[in-house]
Amino acid sequence: xxxxxxxxxxxxxxxxxxxxxxxxxxxxxxxxxxxxxxxxxxxxxxxxxxxxxxxxxxxxxxxxxxxxxxxxxxxxxxxxxxxxxxxxxxxxxxxxxxxxxxxxxxxxxxxxxxxxxxxxxxxxxxxxxxxxxxxxxxxxxxxxxxxxxxxxxxxxxxxxxxxxxxxxxxxxxxxxxxxxxxxxxxxxxxxxxxxxxxxxxxxxxxxxxxxxxxxxxxxxxxxxxxxxxxxxxxxxxxxxxxxxxxxxxxxxxxxxxxxxxxxxxxxxxxxxxxxxxxxxxxxxxxxxxxxxxx
Ligand code: ATR
Numbered sequence: 001x002x003x004x005x006x007x008x009x010x011x012x013x014x015x016x017x018x019x020x021x022x023x024x025x026x027x028x029x030x031x032x033x034x035x036x037x038x039x040x041x042x043x044x045x046x047x048x049x050x051x052x053x054x055x056x057x058x059x060x061x062x063x064x065x066x067x068x069x070x071x072x073x074x075x076x077x078x079x080x081x082x083x084x085x086x087x088x089x090x091x092x093x094x095x096x097x098x099x100x101x102x103x104x105x106x107x108x109x110x111x112x113x114x115x116x117x118x119x120x121x122x123x124x125x126x127x128x129x130x131x132x133x134x135x136x137x138x139x140x141x142x143x144x145x146x147x148x149x150x151x152x153x154x155x156x157x158x159x160x161x162x163x164x165x166x167x168x169x170x171x172x173x174x175x176x177x178x179x180x181x182x183x184x185x186x187x188x189x190x191x192x193x194x195x196x197x198x199x200x201x202x203x204x205x206x207x208x209x210x211x212x213x214x215x216x217x218x219x220x221x222x223x224x225x226x227x228x229x230x231x232x233x234x235x236x237x238x239x240x241x242x243x244x245x246x247x248x249x250x251x252x253x254x255x256x257x258x259x260x261x262x263x264x265x266x267x268x269x270x271x272x273x274x275x276x277x278x279x280x281x282x283x284x285x286x287x288x289x290x291x292x293x294x
Pocket of ligand 1: 077
C-alpha cells in the first residue's frame with residue numbers, strides 16, 4: 001500500500017539537530033504504509049539556539065494537531081519543561097524521546113531504555129541482572145539506558161563521560177534511586193577505562209562518538225574479559241569503530257539498529273494503538289542505511 005496524503009492525514013515526526021541522518025522517517029513511514037494508516041512522519045531540524053526555538057516547536061505539536069513527536073539530540077532533557085505531563089518512567093529517567101498529543105495535552109514518555117533492553121536480550125542473550133556494566137556517556141540516551149540497566153538489577157556500574165561532573169551527577173542521582181547497585185563515575189580516559197575493564201560483562205557507548213562524521217571513541221578493549229558484550233547505540237555506521245574493535249577481539253557485539261527498531265516499535269504502538277510491524281520497520285531502517293536485509 002502506498003502512503004497517500006489526504007485532508008485527513010495526521011503528522012508525527014522528529015525534533016532534533018542534526019536530524020538529516022535519522023532513519024526514523026523511513027522506518028515509521030514504512031510501518032504506516034504497511035498498515036494503511038493515515039499518518040506521515042516528517043523530520044524537523046530544531047536548533048538548540050536561540051532560546052525559545054524548542055518551546056515554539058513543541059507548541060506547534062498542539063497548534064497543528066500533530067499526533068506526537070520523537071525528540072532527539074540535543075533536546076531529550078530540555079523538552080521536559082515544555083510539556084504538560086511527563087509519565088513516571090520518563091520523569092525518573094530525566095529524559096523524553098516520545099511525545100504524545102492526547103487531545104491537546106502533551107505527554108512525555110521514554111521508550112529508549114525498554115527498546116535497548118529488549119534488543120540487547122534478543123541479539124546477545126544478555127540480561128544485566130547481577131552483572132557489571134561500563135556506560136560511556138552521561139546525556140539523555142545514557143540516562144535511559146542506565147536507568148533500565150539498573151532497574152533490571154545490575155550489580156555494579158561505572159559511568160565514564162567527557163564532562164566528569166555530569167557522570168558524577170548521574171551516578172549520585174541514580175545511586176540514591178537504586179540503592180542495591182554500586183554506581184561510580186570515572187574519567188573518560190583510555191588508561192582509566194582499561195583499569196576498570198577486567199571484570200566488565202557489558203560495555204555500552206551512549207555518546208555520539210563513532211557516528212559517521214564524528215570522532216571515534218578512543219578506548220582500548222584489551223582488558224575486557226572474553227565473556228564481555230560490547231554494545232553501541234550509534235547505528236550509522238552499523239559497525240562503529242568500537243564494534244569493529246570488539247569483533248576483531250572476538251567479543252560479542254550489539255549494534256544500535258536493533259535498539260532503534262525496538263524503541264521505534266514501542267513508540268509506534270503508543271502513537272497508534274496498533275501492533276508494530278517489526279520486520280517492516282527493520283527492513284526500512286536497514287534500506288535507509290544502505291544495507292541489505294539479512
Ligand atoms: P543524547 O540525548 O543523544 O544522549 P546529549 O544529552 O547531548 O545527547 O549527550 C551526548 C553525550 O555524548 C554526552 O555524554 C556527551 O559528553 P559531554 O556530557 O561531555 O558533552 C557525549 N559526547 C558528545 N560529543 C563528544 C565528544 N566529542 N567526545 C566525548 N563525548 C562526547
